[in-house]
C-alpha cells in the first residue's frame with residue numbers, strides 16, 4: 001500500500017522532520033509517501049522547503065471555521081503527521097482521522113510535555129531538572145497536548161556539560177530517524 005501522508009508544519013517551522021518524512025517516502029519499500037504539506041502561515045520556511053522538494057503545500061489560515069477548512073484540505077489523506085505544529089488540533093480533524101494523527105515531541109513523554117512545553121522550553125527544562133536521559137516520542141494525537149498513546153520512543157543519554165542547545169541538536173537527529181520509522185510502523189499495521 002502506498003498511503004497518502006499529510007504533514008502539518010508549524011507557522012515558523014523549519015520543516016526538517018517534514019523533509020525526512022518526504023525522503024523516507026521516496027524509498028521503494030516504504031509504505032506511504034508525503035502527498036501534502038499544510039502550513040498555518042505562508043512564510044514558514046517549511047513551505048519553501050516542501051516546494052523545493054516538489055511536494056504540494058497549502059496554506060490554511062487560522063480563524064473562522066478553521067477546523068472545517070483544515071479537515072477539507074486534508075481530504076483524501078490516509079494519515080496526518082504533525083511536525084512542529086504548535087496548537088491543539090481542531091476536533092473536526094480528529095473526528096475525520098480517528099487514530100490516524102501522529103505527532104513528534106522532543107522529550108520522553110509523559111515527562112516534559114503539555115501546554116507550553118515546546119521547542120527550547122523542553123530542553124531547558126530537561127537540563128534544569130538535572131536529567132541524565134531525554135529523547136523523543138512519536139505518539140497519537142488527542143484533544144489534549146501530548147497525551148495520546150506512544151508509538152515509539154528513542155532515548156538519548158545527556159553528555160557531561162550538555163546545554164539546552166546541544167541537547168536540542170542531538171534530539172533533532174534522533175527525531176529524524178524516529179518519525180519515519182514510527183510512520184512506517186503505523187502504516188504497516
Ligand code: GRF
Nearest residue numbers: 014015016017084104105106
Ligand atoms: C521538533 O523538535 C518536534 O519535536 C517539535 O517541533 C519541532 C519541529 O522541527 N514538535 P522541524 O520543523 O521539523 O525541524
